[in-house]
Amino acid sequence: MTDGIVFSIEEFAINDGPGIRTTVFLKGCPLRCAWCHNPEGWSPLPEKMVKRGREETCGYRISSGELAERLGRDRDLFRDSGGGVTFTGGEPLMQSPFLCEVMDGLKDMHKAVETSGYAREDAFRSVMERADSLLFDIKLVDSALHRKYTGAGNELILRNLKTLIASGKPFVARIPLIPGVNDTRENMEATASLLQGAVGLQRVELLRYNRVAGAKYPMVGLSYRPPFDEEKEPAVYDAFTGLGMKLLVL
Amino acid sequence: MLRALLNAEKPVILEGEKIVGTRTISRIPSIFTEAEWAEIRKTHTLHERGTVSNISPDYEGILRDGLGGRKSQVLERAKDPTLTEEQRLFLSAAVESIEAVQDFIQKYRVCARSAGLEDIASILDNIHSVGATTLREALQLLRMVHFALWESDCYHNTLGRFDQYIYPYYRADKAAGRITDQEAFDLIEEFFLTCNKDSDLYVGMQQGDNGQSIVLGGRNQKGEYLFNEVSRMCLKASYELNLIDPKINLRCDADTPLDVFIQGAHLTKRGLGFPQYDNDDVVIPGLEKLGYSPEDARNYVVAACWEFIIPKNGMEIVNIDALSFAGVVSDALEHLEEYASYEAFYAYVDNCIKAECERITQAHNNLYIVPAPFMSMLMGGTIEKARDISLGGNSNNYGVHGTGLSTAADSLAVIKKYYFEEKTLSLEELMDALHHNFKGHEALQEHLRNDAPKMGLDLEEPDSIGSALLKSFAEGLRGKRNERGGIWRAGTGTAMYYIFHAKDLPATPDGRYAGEVIPANFTPSMFLRQKGPVSVMRSFSKQKLEDAINGGPLTIELDESIFRNDESVEKLAMLIRSYIRMGGHQLQLNTLNRETLLDAKKHPEQHRDLIVRVWGWSGYFVELDECYQDHIIERIKYKI
Numbered sequence: 013m014t015d016g017i018v019f020s021i022e023e024f025a026i027n028d029g030p031g032i033r034t035t036v037f038l039k040g041c042p043l044r045c046a047w048c049h050n051p052e053g054w055s056p057l058p059e060k061m062v063k064r065g066r067e068e069t070c071g072y073r074i075s076s077g078e079l080a081e082r083l084g085r086d087r088d089l090f091r092d093s094g095g096g097v098t099f100t101g102g103e104p105l106m107q108s109p110f111l112c113e114v115m116d117g118l119k120d121m122h123k124a125v126e127t128s129g130y131a132r133e134d135a136f137r138s139v140m141e142r143a144d145s146l147l148f149d150i151k152l153v154d155s156a157l158h159r160k161y162t163g164a165g166n167e168l169i170l171r172n173l174k175t176l177i178a179s180g181k182p183f184v185a186r187i188p189l190i191p192g193v194n195d196t197r198e199n200m201e202a203t204a205s206l207l208q209g210a211v212g213l214q215r216v217e218l219l220r221y222n223r224v225a226g227a228k229y230p231m232v233g234l235s236y237r238p239p240f241d242e243e244k245e246p247a248v249y250d251a252f253t254g255l256g257m258k259l260l261v262l
Numbered sequence: 263m264l265r266a267l268l269n270a271e272k273p274v275i276l277e278g279e280k281i282v283g284t285r286t287i288s289r290i291p292s293i294f295t296e297a298e299w300a301e302i303r304k305t306h307t308l309h310e311r312g313t314v315s316n317i318s319p320d321y322e323g324i325l326r327d328g329l330g331g332r333k334s335q336v337l338e339r340a341k342d343p344t345l346t347e348e349q350r351l352f353l354s355a356a357v358e359s360i361e362a363v364q365d366f367i368q369k370y371r372v373c374a375r376s377a378g379l380e381d382i383a384s385i386l387d388n389i390h391s392v393g394a395t396t397l398r399e400a401l402q403l404l405r406m407v408h409f410a411l412w413e414s415d416c417y418h419n420t421l422g423r424f425d426q427y428i429y430p431y432y433r434a435d436k437a438a439g440r441i442t443d444q445e446a447f448d449l450i451e452e453f454f455l456t457c458n459k460d461s462d463l464y465v466g467m468q469q470g471d472n473g474q475s476i477v478l479g480g481r482n483q484k485g486e487y488l489f490n491e492v493s494r495m496c497l498k499a500s501y502e503l504n505l506i507d508p509k510i511n512l513r514c515d516a517d518t519p520l521d522v523f524i525q526g527a528h529l530t531k532r533g534l535g536f537p538q539y540d541n542d543d544v545v546i547p548g549l550e551k552l553g554y555s556p557e558d559a560r561n562y563v564v565a566a567c568w569e570f571i572i573p574k575n576g577m578e579i580v581n582i583d584a585l586s587f588a589g590v591v592s593d594a595l596e597h598l599e600e601y602a603s604y605e606a607f608y609a610y611v612d613n614c615i616k617a618e619c620e621r622i623t624q625a626h627n628n629l630y631i632v633p634a635p636f637m638s639m640l641m642g643g644t645i646e647k648a649r650d651i652s653l654g655g656n657s658n659n660y661g662v663h664g665t666g667l668s669t670a671a672d673s674l675a676v677i678k679k680y681y682f683e684e685k686t687l688s689l690e691e692l693m694d695a696l697h698h699n700f701k702g703h704e705a706l707q708e709h710l711r712n713d714a715p716k717m718g719l720d721l722e723e724p725d726s727i728g729s730a731l732l733k734s735f736a737e738g739l740r741g742k743r744n745e746r747g748g749i750w751r752a753g754t755g756t757a758m759y760y761i762f763h764a765k766d767l768p769a770t771p772d773g774r775y776a777g778e779v780i781p782a783n784f785t786p787s788m789f790l791r792q793k794g795p796v797s798v799m800r801s802f803s804k805q806k807l808e809d810a811i812n813g814g815p816l817t818i819e820l821d822e823s824i825f826r827n828d829e830s831v832e833k834l835a836m837l838i839r840s841y842i843r844m845g846g847h848q849l850q851l852n853t854l855n856r857e858t859l860l861d862a863k864k865h866p867e868q869h870r871d872l873i874v875r876v877w878g879w880s881g882y883f884v885e886l887d888e889c890y891q892d893h894i895i896e897r898i899k900y901k902i
């Protein structure tokens with residue numbers, strides 16, 4: 013049995029898939045998005061966090077069996093509401109062996125995984141096979157810009173997206189709307205053309221940039237300096253409904 | 263008295279009004295002078311303001327029989343030669359009160375006619391003595407009767423199962439082709455408006471606490487769940503009007519269609535603090551266990567705040583006193599050293615709770631309530647017995663609230679875990695910390711507040727301790743009789759008692775400072791670092807709630823973000839249904855955001871319309887006393 017590092021479990025998460033859901037945050041992320049609002053999810057290890065002057069440890073070790081048991085307690089609730097469990101992070105695929113074991117322990121319930129897609133292909137496949145649906149982030153289609161704003165190019169991400177589309181697995185495409193970064197017509201149209209014809213696509217969600225993004229940086233000893241204008245309202249450019257895709261702006 | 267006041271009222275018919283009756287007298291003079299009240303107090307105790315309050319009149323009956331019908335019943339009864347002088351006096355006062363209301367209707371009729379409002383005049387004609395036959399007549403008669411109750415100085419005048427007793431009139435109109443759904447809806451909406459027109463004149467304990475509650479849904483005598491077109495219209499009207507009255511309760515059960523919960527959740531989104539959800543699966547068996555007939559139990563309604571009462575038959579005083587769970591535990595701790603195990607210590611706590619129940623049940627004698635002849639005409643048994651309702655109805659039970667349950671359970675969990683089991687907390691350290699309000703024990707206090715087990719985390723303990731405390735409470739009251747022949751009902755509500763009890767409460771083992779607030783109603787500690795609403799619901803539905811069924815809801819404050827789209831409102835509906843399926847008895851949901859509240863405290867003039875639900879009622883935030891405001895703000899710090 014594998015141990016994993018979890019940094020939060022949120023009950024009644026309303027934006028992470030159908031029905032009543034619990035969302036599990038797995039620690040560790042290989043990307044460094046300039047707008048990330050969960051910097052405590054970056055390091056793969058437990059770390060110090062200071063909240064309102066009180067020091068606490070962010071992240072704890074838990075075995076796959078124990079986590080599955082805990083999540084399984086709300087089975088009846090999930091069944092009644094068509095809900096289940098969503099895994100996110102950080103980047104949950106960074107702990108894919110652990111994640112697969114937890115999912116194997118939750119055979120009888122709906123499981124969703126939110127991923128940046130930045131993961132080894134075999135890891136991606138093994139998690140995808142076990143999930144009932146995916147929430148797949150598409151931040152920027154231009155690889156150079158992707159590198160500039162997240163610290164890595166997007167080739168791996170786009171390859172995994174292709175795998176996902178080919179599998180027919182239900183998924184939601186999520187695009188964070190960052191003012192002046194990716195809220196352009198060009199980027200939205202490029203994203204739409206990536207998604208065109210994907211049978212598994214349930215809808216596209218645009219997540220408006222949230223101004224509290226920087227709140228947690230000082231808590232983990234970092235400072236937040238976004239290379240874009242936070243005050244600006246991101247533009248909502250709909251390149252999707254015209255192509256027959258459902259769009260939801262959150 | 264009622265006659266004099268109704269005589270003094272000037273009829274006012276506002277432009278476009280269909281249902282008339284607006285209060286013009288702003289203060290009802292007391293029936294007694296100060297000296298007379300003092301005289302009464304020498305030999306009697308009074309409850310709150312001393313007049314009849316917080317019961318559920320038989321609107322169904324009066325709408326059917328009409329004022330004239332009721333009057334004949336009284337006159338018939340008065341023929342009995344064996345009546346005592348007192349009985350005779352009561353019956354003649356009753357007739358007089360009915361006639362006063364009839365004359366009042368007559369006055370409005372004259373006014374309507376002279377203003378050329380023939381339709382209003384003819385409706386008033388029709389309801390002057392006979393019962394209602396149409397929806398509009400029913401609502402007009404209901405308005406007049408409800409109006410007269412307020413005018414007769416009764417208060418917390420609830421409206422009961424409105425959708426059930428109004429439905430037949432709607433059906434009849436529909437069947438006869440007299441009305442469209444839109445017209446019916448407009449009438450109901452107008453009736454709701456009338457409840458707000460003069461509601462500033464209706465006093466309770468605080469502004470907004472006027473007790474105009476209505477109950478929708480619930481089972482009929484066959485046990486079938488009812489949610490009809492009128493119920494639906496009520497939710498919609500309340501949603502559209504966005505006003506604090508009437509305050510809606512939604513009776514539901516495990517099988518209630520999701521669609522009903524969704525409509526309820528949409529209304530919750532309004533932020534009015536209602537509907538409150540009441541679980542028939544728990545309440546009905548609980549009331550039956552207390553000795554109510556199955557008919558009465560199935561017909562239950564909700565009093566001004568949350569207490570379960572029976573229309574027509576219940577002359578209960580649902581909030582006569584309160585047990586302070588945290589107070590009892592705090593006192594018991596002074597004897598902690600005498601006990602070698604947690605079980606032995608809890609047995610002592612159990613004894614103390616029962617002793618406190620004994621004291622409470624001995625403390626309420628020689629109750630005096632101001633006679634209420636008109637209210638008596640709307641309650642069962644009064645004509646047969648020729649006795650005023652203030653002297654007692656068909657059931658005369660007393661309800662006792664219980665404050666600080668989670669504070670007490672969390673405190674006992676600390677004692678059990680750290681003192682008895684792990685032995686990491688010594689008697690000396692604990693007592694020194696408590697006696698010195700944690701001075702010099704700051705680290706311990708931090709630890710207790712933040713890390714110790716709490717109700718609301720879905721842990722075996724302290725949840726089972728919470729159950730034990732409620733059980734002790736229920737057992738302590740069981741089998742006891744009050745001076746009116748009724749029983750005593752244990753409950754999970756707190757009303758304003760939680761403020762009083764917290765003030766005198768020393769520091770407690772859950773890390774709470776002396777005098778610091780305790781939670782209202784059946785709600786987790788302020789120190790809970792929430793796992794989330796699901797855990798809270800699980801923790802607060804494990805108890806055998808049907809044995810402590812006086813009423814008192816689990817309150818959850820919701821962040822506004824839940825209501826950004828219909829999909830999440832639907833999820834909220836599913837969550838509410840889950841709580842009902844878990845076996846929770848009563849749920850209140852507030853939608854608040856802390857920043858708004860803080861700002862409202864600083865700039866009340868900018869937030870006049872901000873509505874909150876405090877301990878069972880909705881009112882305007884800026885009108886509340888500061889201690890209530892602070893309490894609400896404190897709660898939301900730990901967002902669920």
Ligand code: SF4
Pocket residue numbers: 041042043044045047048049050053101102103128
């Ligand atoms: S992928 Fe997600 S967790 Fe990782 S840096 Fe980007 S926003 Fe943050």
